[in-house]
Amino acid sequence: MNVEGQGIVITGASKGLGKALAHALAGKGARLFLVARGEEGLNAVVRSIRATGGEAHGWPADVGDKNAVYPLAGAAQTALGRVDVVIHNASALGPSPLRPLMDTDCEDLERALAVNLIGPFRLSKAFAGAMAMRGQGVIVHVTSDASVSAYPTWGAYSASKAALDHLGRIWAAELDPFGVRVVSVDPGDMNTNMHREAAPADDPASLLDTNEVAERFVALLETVETFPNGARVSLSEWRAPRWKFGDALVTSNGRARS
Amino acid sequence: MKNADYPRAHAEEEQLLRLDPRTGRYGTGTLADLPDQLRRFDLLVMNDAATLPASLPLRLEDDPRELELRLAGQGGDALTWWAVLFGPGNWHVPTERRPAPPRVMAGDTLWVGPVSASVLEVSPISPRLVRIRFHQDPEHLYRELYRLGRPVQYSYVRQELELWDVQTRYGARPWAVEMPSAGRPLTWDILARARAKGVGLASLTHAAGLSATGDPALDAALPLPERYELPQRTVDAINFTRDQGGRVIAVGTSVVRALEGNAIANEGHLRAGSGTVSLVLGPEHDLSIVDGLLTGIHEPGTSHFALMEAFVSRELLEPALHYADGQGFLQHEFGDSMLIIPERSTRSGASTACGTRFKASGFIEPSLVSKRVNRTLSPHRITSP
Numbered sequence: 001m002n003v004e005g006q007g008i009v010i011t012g013a014s015k016g017l018g019k020a021l022a023h024a025l026a027g028k029g030a031r032l033f034l035v036a037r038g039e040e041g042l043n044a045v046v047r048s049i050r051a052t053g054g055e056a057h058g059w060p061a062d063v064g065d066k067n068a069v070y071p072l073a074g075a076a077q078t079a080l081g082r083v084d085v086v087i088h089n090a091s092a093l094g095p096s097p098l099r100p101l102m103d104t105d106c107e108d109l110e111r112a113l114a115v116n117l118i119g120p121f122r123l124s125k126a127f128a129g130a131m132a133m134r135g136q137g138v139i140v141h142v143t144s145d146a147s148v149s150a151y152p153t154w155g156a157y158s159a160s161k162a163a164l165d166h167l168g169r170i171w172a173a174e175l176d177p178f179g180v181r182v183v184s185v186d187p188g189d190m191n192t193n194m195h196r197e198a199a200p201a202d203d204p205a206s207l208l209d210t211n212e213v214a215e216r217f218v219a220l221l222e223t224v225e226t227f228p229n230g231a232r233v234s235l236s237e238w239r240a241p242r243w244k245f246g247d248a249l250v251t252s253n254g255r256a257r258s
Numbered sequence: 259m260k261n262a263d264y265p266r267a268h269a270e271e272e273q274l275l276r277l278d279p280r281t282g283r284y285g286t287g288t289l290a291d292l293p294d295q296l297r298r299f300d301l302l303v304m305n306d307a308a309t310l311p312a313s314l315p316l317r318l319e320d321d322p323r324e325l326e327l328r329l330a331g332q333g334g335d336a337l338t339w340w341a342v343l344f345g346p347g348n349w350h351v352p353t354e355r356r357p358a359p360p361r362v363m364a365g366d367t368l369w370v371g372p373v374s375a376s377v378l379e380v381s382p383i384s385p386r387l388v389r390i391r392f393h394q395d396p397e398h399l400y401r402e403l404y405r406l407g408r409p410v411q412y413s414y415v416r417q418e419l420e421l422w423d424v425q426t427r428y429g430a431r432p433w434a435v436e437m438p439s440a441g442r443p444l445t446w447d448i449l450a451r452a453r454a455k456g457v458g459l460a461s462l463t464h465a466a467g468l469s470a471t472g473d474p475a476l477d478a479a480l481p482l483p484e485r486y487e488l489p490q491r492t493v494d495a496i497n498f499t500r501d502q503g504g505r506v507i508a509v510g511t512s513v514v515r516a517l518e519g520n521a522i523a524n525e526g527h528l529r530a531g532s533g534t535v536s537l538v539l540g541p542e543h544d545l546s547i548v549d550g551l552l553t554g555i556h557e558p559g560t561s562h563f564a565l566m567e568a569f570v571s572r573e574l575l576e577p578a579l580h581y582a583d584g585q586g587f588l589q590h591e592f593g594d595s596m597l598i599i600p601e602r603s604t605r606s607g608a609s610t611a612c613g614t615r616f617k618a619s620g621f622i623e624p625s626l627v628s629k630r631v632n633r634t635l636s637p638h639r640i641t642s643p
Contacts (some may be wrong), residue, residue, distance in 0.1 A: 057397060058397075059401075067420075067421075069422070070308070070404075070421040070422055070425060071400075071404035071405075071421070073308070073429075074308055074310065074400070074404065074431075074432035075397075075400045075401070075404065077308065077430050077431040077432060078336075078396075078400055078431060078432060079397070081431070082430065082431075083430075125427075126425075126429075129426070129427045129428035129429065129446070130306055130428055130429065130430035132428065132446070133304065133306055133428045133430075133459060133460075133461045134461075134491075135491075174446075174450075177450065177453065177454075178450075178453075
C-alpha cells in the first residue's frame with residue numbers, strides 16, 4: 001500500500017508512538033485525522049505537521065467513551081473524504097504503578113478494556129462498514145509482547161491486549177471477503193511516557209526510539225498486503241521484504257513472472 | 259398502520275413484504291430472508307451517507323427563548339447550510355403542532371450554542387426555510403454540531419434517540435440529516451449472505467434531507483434538491499449488472515432519486531461524479547436504471563409513497579400494504595420493510611427464466627396465510643392464487 005494520499009486515522013496521536021507515526025506518515029504524504037484526549041498536545045502535533053506542508057486534522061476525544069465514536073467517525077470522514085486506514089494506537093496501561101491482579105480493582109480492569117479493547121471495537125465498527133462497501137481498507141491494532149507473555153503485575157493491560165489481538169483475527173476472518181485487511185503490530189519497548197509509568201527503573205538507553213519505530217512501522221504498512229489477513233507482527237523481528245507487492249518476480253530459470 | 263416507535267434489537271427478525279410490481283403478487287417473510295429473494299448478478303445499491311445530529315438549539319437576537327434549527331442540507335461550502343426553523347418545544351410535540359418561529363430576514367444573526375450564523379436568504383417556499391452561513395472554521399463547526407446536535411426525530415418515537423440509533427452499518431461521510439433508513443436493517447450477516455450468492459454491493463452518497471417539517475407549504479415541496487456523489491465503481495457495477503441480466507435494486511428512495519436523476523441529466527446514461535438532484539419521482543415516471551426497491555413502509559400522501567408508485571401501480575400497492583397492515587407490519591424509519599422487485603430485470607435481453615411462480619423461499623401468498631406455521635423456518639411452495 002502506498003500511503004501517499006491515503007486518509008489515515010490515528011488514535012493516541014498526541015505523544016509517544018502515535019505522534020511519531022503521525023509525523024512519519026505525514027512525511028510520506030498521508031492525510032491524517034489525529035485523535036487524542038489531550039487537546040494541547042494534539043494541537044501541537046497538528047500544527048507542526050501543517051507547518052511542514054502536511055495535512056492533519058485534530059479531534060480531541062477519549063476512545064473509551066461510547067458517545068465519542070460516531071462524532072469522531074463523522075468528523076474524520078468529513079475531513080478526509082474517505083478513511084483508508086485506522087490505526088488503533090491509544091492505550092491505557094491500567095493501574096499505575098503496576099500491581100498484581102489480586103490488588104487490581106475491577107474498575108481498573110474495566111478501564112483498560114474500555115480503552116484497549118472496546119474502544120477499538122466500536123471505532124472499527126464505525127469505519128469498517130464503509131471500507132467493506134468500498135472493497136478496501138486497513139485496520140491496525142497496536143499491541144504489545146505483554147499480550148503473549150504473562151508478565152506479573154501487567155494483568156489489566158496484558159489481558160486487554162491479548163483480547164485485542166484476537167479481536168483483530170476475528171475481524172480479519174469476517175472482513176477478508178470484503179477486502180478489508182487487519183494487522184496487529186507489536187512495536188517493542190519504546191522510550192515513552194507509558195513505558196516509564198510501567199517500568200520506571202528501565203534504562204531509557206535500552207529502549208527503542210519512537211521515531212525509528214515509526215519509520216519501520218510505516219514500512220510495514222507499505223507492505224501490509226504481504227501478511228496473511230489478521231497477522232500479528234512483532235516489529236523488532238520483522239524485516240522489510242526486498243520486493244514490493246506487485247513487483248515482477250524472477251523465477252529460478254531466470255524468467256520474469258508477474 | 260401502526261408506527262414503529264423505537265429501534266428494535268434484531269433487524270433480521272423484522273418483517274419484509276415482497277411485491278412483484280408486474281403481477282401484483284406479494285408475500286411476507288423476515289429481513290433474514292432477503293438474500294433468498296436475490297440472485298447472482300443482482301446488485302444492491304446503498305446510500306452510504308452517515309447521519310448528522312441535525313437538530314440544534316437555536317437562539318435569535320433579542321429573543322430569550324430556546325428555539326430549534328434543523329439542518330436540511332448543505333447549501334454551498336461546508337459552512338453554508340439550508341435549515342428549517344422551529345418555534346419553542348422539541349420533538350415530543352408533532353411538527354405540525356409546533357409553534358412557528360419568529361420570522362427572520364436575510365442579514366439576521368442566529369446563534370447555535372456559541373456559534374453564530376448569518377441568514378443569507380429566506381426561501382420563497384416558506385419563511386421557515388433559510389440558507390445560513392456559520393461564522394466558524396469547518397473543524398470547529400463540526401465539533402459544535404456533534405456536541406450540541408441531536409438526531410432529528412419525530413413524536414411517534416417514544417424515547418430520545420442516540421446518534422448510533424440513526425446510523426446504517428456502512429455509513430461513511432455524514433451527509434444525511436435524517437437516516438437513510440431503508441438500509442437500517444441491513445446487517446452484515448444479510449449483506450455477506452447476499453454477496454456469497456453472487457449479489458453485488460455498491461454504494462453512492464446522497465444527502466438525505468428532512469422528511470417532514472409540519473409546515474404545509476414546505477412539506478408539499480419536499481424532498482428539496484439534494485446533493486449526491488456517484489462513484490465510478492458503482493456506475494461500473496450497475497452497467498455490469500445490466501449486461502448480465504441482473505436486477506439493480508435501490509436500497510431506499512434516495513438511491514432511486516440519485517440514479518434516475520443522474521441518468522436524466524446525462525441522456526439516459528449514468529455518469530460518475532457529484533451533482534444535485536431535484537427530481538421528485540411519481541407514478542408518471544418510467545425508471546431507466548433501477549429495477550427494484552428495498553424501502554421502509556410509508557403512508558399514501560407522502561413523497562415517499564409517490565416514489566413507490568414509479569415502481570408499482572397504486573392498484574397493486576394498496577392491497578399489498580393492506581395485507582401487511584393485517585400482519586402487524588409497522589411503518590416509518592424504525593418499521594418493517596418492503597421489497598418491490600420484478601421476477602426478471604425489466605431491461606436486459608438476458609433471460610433468467612423462472613416461470614410464473616416465485617421460487618419457494620420462505621415467502622407465502624395471502625391464500626396460504628391460514629396454513630402458515632413458521633414463516634422463517636419452513637419454506638412454503640408458492641402456488642398461483
